[in-house]
Amino acid sequence: MGILDNMKDLLKGHEDKAGQGIDKAGDFIDEKTQGKYGEQVDAAQQKLKEQLSEKDREGEADTPPQA
Template sequence: MGLLDNLKARLSPAKGKVSGLAQQHGDKVQHGLDKAAKVVDEKTKGKYSDRIQSGTGKAKGAMDRLAHKDESAGGGDTFTPPKTPPPAS
């Protein structure tokens, strides 16, 4: 067993715990990211707004991946019916 395989085996239980915490507290973390982005943007007087927004978006995407919120995008067998009925002919 290689070093990376050994490391993956040991970190596997921690991944489940982190995922659970991300699901429970994801909204709080995302609120904190927004708040921090606003403070940094104010301190830099808007000079780096585009970079701050980009970084915030990437951090939120990472949180969603940790919380497994985007499971249906991975090619799952889920089907969402349309909200409106088809037109009658």
């Protein structure tokens, strides 16, 4: 099991907090670069959030329905 697999396991159930972290990191980068790479940062943030939501949907498929 690689480090990325470990990170996926740690994030399971905390996707909302991870999304907030992605937003904060993007804002920090924008601030430090004075918005020079704003479009690239926004695209990266969106891609990361999409991957988080995909992982969330995959996790739902793995869990059995609750009675």
